[in-house]
Amino acid sequence: MNVNQNVATPRSKGARILIMVAVSVERDAILRGLQGDTRFDVQLAGVGPVAAAVNTTKILATTPYDLVISAGIGGGFPSQAEVTSLVVSTEIIAADLGAETPDGFSSLDELGFGFTRIPVDASLANQLTEALQLAGLPAHKGPILTLATVTGTAETAAELQRRVPGATAEAMEGFGVASAAHDLGIPVLEIRAISNAVGPRDRSAWRIKDALDALEKASTVLLEVL
Numbered sequence: 001m002n003v004n005q006n007v008a009t010p011r012s013k014g015a016r017i018l019i020m021v022a023v024s025v026e027r028d029a030i031l032r033g034l035q036g037d038t039r040f041d042v043q044l045a046g047v048g049p050v051a052a053a054v055n056t057t058k059i060l061a062t063t064p065y066d067l068v069i070s071a072g073i074g075g076g077f078p079s080q081a082e083v084t085s086l087v088v089s090t091e092i093i094a095a096d097l098g099a100e101t102p103d104g105f106s107s108l109d110e111l112g113f114g115f116t117r118i119p120v121d122a123s124l125a126n127q128l129t130e131a132l133q134l135a136g137l138p139a140h141k142g143p144i145l146t147l148a149t150v151t152g153t154a155e156t157a158a159e160l161q162r163r164v165p166g167a168t169a170e171a172m173e174g175f176g177v178a179s180a181a182h183d184l185g186i187p188v189l190e191i192r193a194i195s196n197a198v199g200p201r202d203r204s205a206w207r208i209k210d211a212l213d214a215l216e217k218a219s220t221v222l223l224e225v226l
């Protein structure tokens with residue numbers, strides 16, 4: 001376990017991995033997929049970036065981990081990630097952290113007040129995406145956006161895709177979880193199983209059960225990669 005000493009890597013023997021999910025049905029799906037592997041702890045972050053940051057920070061303050069993963073269901077951007085597919089993050093981006101200006105949205109980075117993008121271990125993201133695809137699961141790789149407000153219109157979806165070219169999925173916790181880990185120098189990754197398309201709100205069309213099944217299968221693949 002490394003936290004401060006960087007002794008182990010996420011894939012070394014004996015590495016400890018923390019998976020943060022928003023709600024208990026996500027935790028249950030992941031635990032089924034992990035088949036009792038004791039390298040992993042799956043904990044509740046709560047819904048939204050603030051709860052996720054607070055709860056991840058509390059856990060990391062008492063227990064050392066070599067990798068932190070934000071996982072759960074999420075929305076897929078049209079033409080990027082279809083419902084029931086999986087998305088592995090190449091970057092975790094707080095897409096609504098900034099200011100509206102007469103010339104459009106300015107991110108916190110552009111305003112000079114902080115950062116809104118947290119990188120992930122690219123080789124781990126590549127390897128996991130390939131392993132998911134080899135296992136016959138539809139899997140995509142790309143930026144995953146964190147938003148405090150679930151997108152509910154085609155206009156906002158298009159604006160987010162303009163703001164972050166290649167945006168593949170959105171959810172509400174990734175940047176909170178990643179900020180807590182990044183602050184301690186612990187590598188992070190985000191994995192989302194797509195339950196709905198990002199766009200006009202139609203709660204009846206959300207395929208939560210199918211997305212949770214995909215999350216369970218993805219968790220089994222994690223065992224091969226880590």
Ligand SMILES: O=C(O)c1cccc(C(=O)CC[C@H]2O[C@@H](n3cnc4c(=O)[nH]cnc43)[C@H](O)[C@@H]2O)c1
Pocket residue numbers: 022023047048072073074075076147149150151170171172173195196197198201203
């Ligand atoms: O019914 C609603 O309009 C509604 C409003 C706020 C939250 C919800 C949720 O069901 C919680 C979202 C939960 O799932 C993740 N998630 C799933 N799809 C999306 C999405 O398209 N955009 C953002 N987040 C999404 C999220 O990470 C939360 O944990 C419903």
